[in-house]
Amino acid sequence: METPIEVSGLVKTFGRTRALDGLDLTVRAGEVHGFLGPNGSGKSTTIRVLLGLLRADAGAVRLLDGDPWRDAVALHRRLAYVPGDVTLWPGLSGGEVIDLLGRMRGGLDPQRRAELLESFELDPRKKGRAYSKGNRQKVGLVAALASDVELLILDEPTSGLDPLMEEVFQHWVRRAKQDGRTVLLSSHILAEVEALCDRVTIIRNGRAVESGTLGELRHLQRTSIEAEVAAPLDGLADLPGVHDLRVDGHRVRFDVDSVALDAALRRLTALGVRSLVSQPPTLEELFLRHYESAPGTSTPAERSQVVA
Amino acid sequence: MSTLTGTRHLVRLILRRDRFVLPLWVLLLAVLPVTYAASFFELFPTAAARAAYVTGTARNPSIVALLGPVYGDSVGALTAQRGGFLLVVVALASLLTVIRHTRTEEEAGRRELLGGTVLGRYAGLTAALLVTYAADLLLGLLTVAGLVATGLPVAGSFAYGLATALTGVAFATIGGLAAQLTETAGGARGIAIAVLGAGFGLRLVGDTATHDWPSWLSPLGWAPRVRAYEGERWWVLALPLAASVLLAAVAYPMSVRRDLGAGLLPPRLGPATAGRALAGPFGLAWRLHRGQILWWSVGFGLLGLILGGAAQAAGRSVEGNPQLEQIMARLGGASGLADAYLGATLSLAGLAAAGYGVQAALRMRSEEAGGRAEPLLATGVHRSTWLLSHVVFALLGPVVVLAVTGLAAGLTYGLSVHDVPGELPRMVGAGLAQVPAAWVLAGLAVLLYGLLPRLASVAWAALAVCVLLGQLGAVLELSQWLLDLSPFTHTPQVLRDSWSPTPLWTLTVLALALAAAGLTAFRRRDTPIP
Numbered sequence: 001m002e003t004p005i006e007v008s009g010l011v012k013t014f015g016r017t018r019a020l021d022g023l024d025l026t027v028r029a030g031e032v033h034g035f036l037g038p039n040g041s042g043k044s045t046t047i048r049v050l051l052g053l054l055r056a057d058a059g060a061v062r063l064l065d066g067d068p069w070r071d072a073v074a075l076h077r078r079l080a081y082v083p084g085d086v087t088l089w090p091g092l093s094g095g096e097v098i099d100l101l102g103r104m105r106g107g108l109d110p111q112r113r114a115e116l117l118e119s120f121e122l123d124p125r126k127k128g129r130a131y132s133k134g135n136r137q138k139v140g141l142v143a144a145l146a147s148d149v150e151l152l153i154l155d156e157p158t159s160g161l162d163p164l165m166e167e168v169f170q171h172w173v174r175r176a177k178q179d180g181r182t183v184l185l186s187s188h189i190l191a192e193v194e195a196l197c198d199r200v201t202i203i204r205n206g207r208a209v210e211s212g213t214l215g216e217l218r219h220l221q222r223t224s225i226e227a228e229v230a231a232p233l234d235g236l237a238d239l240p241g242v243h244d245l246r247v248d249g250h251r252v253r254f255d256v257d258s259v260a261l262d263a264a265l266r267r268l269t270a271l272g273v274r275s276l277v278s279q280p281p282t283l284e285e286l287f288l289r290h291y292e293s294a295p296g297t298s299t300p301a302e303r304s305q306v307v308a
Numbered sequence: 309m310s311t312l313t314g315t316r317h318l319v320r321l322i323l324r325r326d327r328f329v330l331p332l333w334v335l336l337l338a339v340l341p342v343t344y345a346a347s348f349f350e351l352f353p354t355a356a357a358r359a360a361y362v363t364g365t366a367r368n369p370s371i372v373a374l375l376g377p378v379y380g381d382s383v384g385a386l387t388a389q390r391g392g393f394l395l396v397v398v399a400l401a402s403l404l405t406v407i408r409h410t411r412t413e414e415e416a417g418r419r420e421l422l423g424g425t426v427l428g429r430y431a432g433l434t435a436a437l438l439v440t441y442a443a444d445l446l447l448g449l450l451t452v453a454g455l456v457a458t459g460l461p462v463a464g465s466f467a468y469g470l471a472t473a474l475t476g477v478a479f480a481t482i483g484g485l486a487a488q489l490t491e492t493a494g495g496a497r498g499i500a501i502a503v504l505g506a507g508f509g510l511r512l513v514g515d516t517a518t519h520d521w522p523s524w525l526s527p528l529g530w531a532p533r534v535r536a537y538e539g540e541r542w543w544v545l546a547l548p549l550a551a552s553v554l555l556a557a558v559a560y561p562m563s564v565r566r567d568l569g570a571g572l573l574p575p576r577l578g579p580a581t582a583g584r585a586l587a588g589p590f591g592l593a594w595r596l597h598r599g600q601i602l603w604w605s606v607g608f609g610l611l612g613l614i615l616g617g618a619a620q621a622a623g624r625s626v627e628g629n630p631q632l633e634q635i636m637a638r639l640g641g642a643s644g645l646a647d648a649y650l651g652a653t654l655s656l657a658g659l660a661a662a663g664y665g666v667q668a669a670l671r672m673r674s675e676e677a678g679g680r681a682e683p684l685l686a687t688g689v690h691r692s693t694w695l696l697s698h699v700v701f702a703l704l705g706p707v708v709v710l711a712v713t714g715l716a717a718g719l720t721y722g723l724s725v726h727d728v729p730g731e732l733p734r735m736v737g738a739g740l741a742q743v744p745a746a747w748v749l750a751g752l753a754v755l756l757y758g759l760l761p762r763l764a765s766v767a768w769a770a771l772a773v774c775v776l777l778g779q780l781g782a783v784l785e786l787s788q789w790l791l792d793l794s795p796f797t798h799t800p801q802v803l804r805d806s807w808s809p810t811p812l813w814t815l816t817v818l819a820l821a822l823a824a825a826g827l828t829a830f831r832r833r834d835t836p837i838p
Contacts, residue, residue, distance in 0.1 A: 051686045054834045077688035087679040092595065093578025096586055103587045104687035125577040129492065140683070153686075 001065055003028055004151050004182045005050060010059035012045055012206075019045045021206035022059070027184055027199075032177050034197035035186040036287065042206040043186040044084065047155050050184075051081060064151060077106040080147040084156035084186075086140035088128030094139045095124030101143040113146040119168050133160035145172050152176060152183045158192060170195055190284050202287065210286075221281030222255040225264065230272030239264055250274075313428035318435035322409050326439070333401045334447045340394055341468070342454035345387040349458065355381065362386070370617030370720065373512045376532040377520075384464045384537025387455070391468065395475050395528050396508060398447065402440050402476040403483030403500040409436035411487035411496045429564050433484055437556070440480040448473025464537030467545075471531035474548035478527045479504065481552040485559040488566065489573050504528075527551060589689050593697035597668060601705055604664055605712045608657060612716025615653045616735065619646040619717070620724040643725075647803040650717060651738065657713045658742025658796060659775055661706035665750030666767045668702035672757050673764045676836045691831050699754055699823055706746040714739025734803065741802040744815035745795035749774065751822030758826030761837045 005027035012020040020042045027033040037043050048054040050063050052072035061068055066075045088097055102108030117124055122138045131139065137160050144152055158169050166189075173183055173196050187193050193200060200217060202210040210217060222243065228251050236252070237245050241260025246253045256264045258281075268276070323330070352358040358381040365371055366378040366389060376392035379385050410433055413419045419432060452469035456462055479500070486500040487493075507526040514523030515532075523529030527548060534544045585591045672695065675681045684694060718735030722728035753767035760766075774794040781791045791797045795815050800807035 048682075053682065053685055053836065055832075073688050073690050076686055079686075081683065081686040083679065083682060085679060086683070089592075089596065089680060091578075091599075092586075093580065095580040096578060096582040099582030100586050100592060101683060101687060103582070104589070104684065104689050106688055124580040127575065127578050130575050 001029055003062075004064050005033075005184060006060075006062040007046070007050070008060050010046065010049060010061060011057045012042075012049060012054060013057055019206055020049070020059075023203065023206060024208045024211070025201050026211070027182060029182055030177065030180055031198040032173060032183040032185060032196050034193035034200040035184055035203065036188065036190070036193060036200055037186075037203035038188060041203050043203060044155055045206075046203070047081075047153055047184075047186060050153065051076070078149055079151040079153055080105055080144035080149045081153045082137075082140040082144045082155065082157045084159055085133075086136045088131065088136055088139060090127065090129035092128050093125050094122060094128070094131060094135070097128065097139055098124065098143040098146065102147050105147045105149060107148050108143075108146045109148055113142065116142040116146050116172065119171070120165060134162065134165065137161060138165070141169065141172075145176065150181060152181055154183065155186045156188065157185070158187070158189065166192065190287060217286055218258070218281050221286050222257050223261055223281060224253070224255050224279045225268075226253045226277040226279075227251070227268055228274040228276075229268060230274060233271065236264070236267055239267065311428040311430040312434055313431060314422075314426055315428065315431040315435050315438070318422070318427075318431055319439055322435055322439045325409075326405070330405070330439075330443055334443050334450070337394055337398055337401070337472075338447045338450035338454060341387060341391045341451050341472075342458060344390045345383060345455055345458045345460055348383045348386045348390075352383075352386075358383070358386065368618060369516050370614050372515050374614050374618075376511065376529075377515050379532075379535050380538040382537050384455075384460045384468075387460070388464075388468050388532065388536045391472065392532060395472060395531055396504065398444065398472055398476040399479035399504055399507075399528065400501070402444055402480035403486070403504065404497065405440045405443070406436045406480045406483035407487050407493055407496045407500060409439070410484065411490070412493040415491070415493050430560060433487075433559065433563050437480060437484050440483075441477050444473045444476030444480065447476065461537060463540055467534050467540040467542065468536035470545055471534040471536065471548075474545055474552075475527060475531045478548040478551050478555075481555040481559070482527075485555050485562075488559050488562040491575050495573075589684065589694045589697035590700070592684075593701060596671065597698075597701040597705070600664070600668070601701070601708060604705070604709050608660075608709050608713040609716045611657070612713040612739075613720050615650070616717030616720035616722075617724060619650050619721045646721070646725075650721065650735065651801055651803045654710075654713065654717070654735075654738050654742060655778070655796060655799065657710060657739065658746055658799065659771070659778065661709045661713075661742060662746035662749040662771055662774070662796075664705045664709055665702045665746050666753045666771055668705050669699065669750050669753035669757060670764055670767065671701075672698045673761060676761065677838060679836065682836050685835060691835075692827055695754075695758075695827055695830050699750075699827075702750040702754065703747060703819075703823075706750065707740065707743050710739040710742050710746070711736055712739075738802050741799060741812065742796075744812045744819060745799045747819035748795040748815055748822065751819035751826070754823040754826035755829070756826070758829035758833070761833075 003026055005025060007023060007025040010020050010023040010025075011018070023042065023046060025035070025046065035043055035046070045054065049056050049061060050068050052068040052070075052075070055069055064075050064078055068075060088094070092100075098113065099108065102113070116122075120138045120142060122135060122142060126135070128136075137157065141154075141157055144154070152173075154173075158166055161169060170192065173185070176183060183196075185193070185196060194214065197214065199213050200211070201208050230250070232250070233247050233252055236242060236254065239260060241257035242264055243255045243257075244253075252268075254264075348358075352361055362378055362381045366386065372378070374393060375389050376395075378389040413432070422432075448469040450469075451472060452465045455465035455468065482503050483496070483500045486496040486503070489499055490496050507528040510522040510526035511529040511532075514520040514526065514529055520529075523533070530544055530547045533541065535541050586595060672681070675698075681694070685691060714736040715732065717739070718732035719728065721735065722731035725731065749767065749771050752770055753764065756767050757764040774796055777786070777791055777794040778796050781794075781797075795818075798811040798815060800809070800811055
């Protein structure tokens with residue numbers, strides 16, 4: 001099986017709202033795939049369609065070579081899912097919930113369960129009502145990561161975790177990848193995606209706007225250059241691919257498309273470079289650009305949520 | 309800053325938040341004893357009739373167990389006894405009010421919000437206690453005024469009203485203490501209600517035994533022992549007062565010594581791994597439903613014991629009342645009247661059991677809306693299996709509850725007529741005959757849940773309509789087709805000699821069809837629907 005998840009032209013409407021509007025998503029076997037988008041862009045809806053909880057209105061969806069709606073039960077034994085807001089039964093202990101979910105999926109690795117509890121520093125004896133948000137999230141993560149499954153579907157799984165636990169989470173996702181599992185990681189924490197993901201799909205208003213490896217996506221982006229040169233500057237503005245040029249005496253700042261980077265640097269060195277700072281495009285910039293430039297521009301408030 | 313700074317503001321906040329609930333229970337509980345007195349004046353106008361009632365009914369152990377002792381045959385004494393059960397309600401309302409404004413607030417984090425303002429350490433507990441004490445005293449004084457207005461002696465009315473009020477005060481303080489012990493409001497309510505239950509049990513044992521010392525240990529036993537209208541013993545009123553002072557003296561230091569949000573008793577831990585039974589949807593459903601089933605069974609068992617024990621007395625209570633005797637003769641003599649009484653009470657139990665079924669079915673709705681269904685439905689569990697795991701309890705619950713009621717009623721009624729082997733199966737049968745009608749309501753709840761999950765709680769409205777049709781149908785002389793809408797109208801009177809089982813089968817098939825339709829709809833719809 002080359003592609004555990006293959007979605008094309010997926011449409012899902014709720015009443016008059018079009019939550020998914022022709023979404024495409026391909027996740028290859030063995031990769032960690034980042035699924036990026038702001039709140040309300042359709043990430044959770046996509047995941048619920050993949051889980052056979054919601055019925056697609058149009059489009060083709062294949063999950064582990066099956067139909068997620070029709071073959072739900074058989075497919076669910078081969079995957080584990082962590083929702084963005086894990087809610088627990090107030091009277092059941094965390095350990096009971098982990099075992100229950102594991103048994104209902106078809107088995108837990110007890111060794112890994114113990115290791116996970118230790119590295120997440122989770123007390124499995126506490127009752128559901130006594131856990132904080134972050135600890136409830138850990139219960140969901142331990143249950144999923146200890147399961148013997150081919151595919152992990154994680155929907156913003158680290159909301160509420162502190163930075164230390166974020167590290168632990170990343171360690172275990174890498175280990176899952178080493179074990180040959182496929183991971184679909186929906187997130188709006190860009191650092192997490194940059195650290196973990198092989199490929200990324202960016203979704204906006206129910207539609208995929210960008211998809212590829214981080215390298216590919218970066219290639220489409222601009223590098224910012226800040227330099228101090230020996231001779232007065234000229235000719236740089238004529239170069240194709242140079243944007244937002246600002247000259248202040250011998251100091252210069254500009255953004256340059258990745259394809260034009262080489263030419264721009266040659267021109268600089270010809271003038272005699274005294275100092276140079278270059279910043280590669282961050283995922284954040286790439287992300288913001290999609291939400292700023294495309295039609296239906298997001299508001300600053302939405303943007304800050306995206307970056308947060 | 310004094311330890312009580314801000315109490316006044318908190319009192320006003322509590323009064324504002326409880327502006328509907330508080331006056332409601334105060335008025336209702338003050339009016340009820342007055343209606344008792346009025347009906348005793350009307351039903352038993354002569355001393356002879358009252359004396360007959362006292363020997364025939366009021367001294368019956370089941371009545372004494374439920375209501376408390378009777379100390380004479382004046383209207384006042386009868387009213388005081390009948391008001392015995394109200395003590396439990398007053399106690400419950402008082403302790404719940406205090407917990408609601410102390411521990412619930414703390415658990416929800418609202419107290420923290422207020423703690424940031426200028427607030428003394430004792431302000432929270434004091435405000436909650438003050439409001440509840442005032443409500444109890446108001447209730448008592450309103451009762452006094454009402455009873456005096458019916459023509460009862462002033463001194464006795466004061467004794468009765470104050471005894472009721474102080475019982476409320478004592479349990480309010482118990483609630484205040486329980487709120488310091490646990491972290492959760494649920495836990496605090498559990499402790500306080502357990503104390504109330506233990507108090508009821510002690511009073512029940514003391515009042516029905518030859519020595520009544522257990523009743524003196526129970527806060528519920530003090531009020532009757534004031535002997536309102538029958539040579540008042542005012543000093544007994546000091547007992548609830550002293551108890552309240554003592555309990556408050558324990559609760560106040562505790563409220564400062566512990567941290568905000570923490571309880572004195574540590575939260576209980578659960579097992580680190582799941583037991584073998586907790587392996588699938590049915591194991592989980594059992595965990596979620598078992599407590600309810602257990603408590604309903606205990607409650608209905610107790611009710612059955614008391615109702616069964618009182619049935620024979622109910623049959624006899626008409627002796628000396630020619631009008632009622634005539635009605636009784638038409639119903640087939642003393643045993644006919646007891647059967648009619650048992651049949652009526654068991655059909656009420658049927659309505660309550662339907663409530664259990666609806667409640668158990670709607671559990672699915674709260675699981676789904678609370679986000680607890682989604683992770684399960686994303687595992688290798690079929691949707692139908694998950695739904696059935698809850699429906700099983702919605703269907704089996706009423707069976708268990710009604711069988712227990714019938715069993716308990718059959719036991720005590722059988723003992724009173726010296727025919728346990730005969731009455732036990734009859735009463736179990738009469739209890740189980742209510743099951744199919746209760747199932748129809750549960751089935752309706754499943755259908756609504758599958759088809760229109762957001763409107764699932766309409767099932768409660770349907771049950772309320774059935775209750776109204778059953779209770780008011782005859783009084784309002786509603787037409788038969790309207791009465792036929794309620795499944796309970798079709799339940800046969802199985803305690804009579806001849807009855808047809810056909811309606812039971814029809815109701816069962818209807819209930820299963822409703823549930824099956826709900827299942828089909830659920831399999832096709834999106835989840836979760838928030």
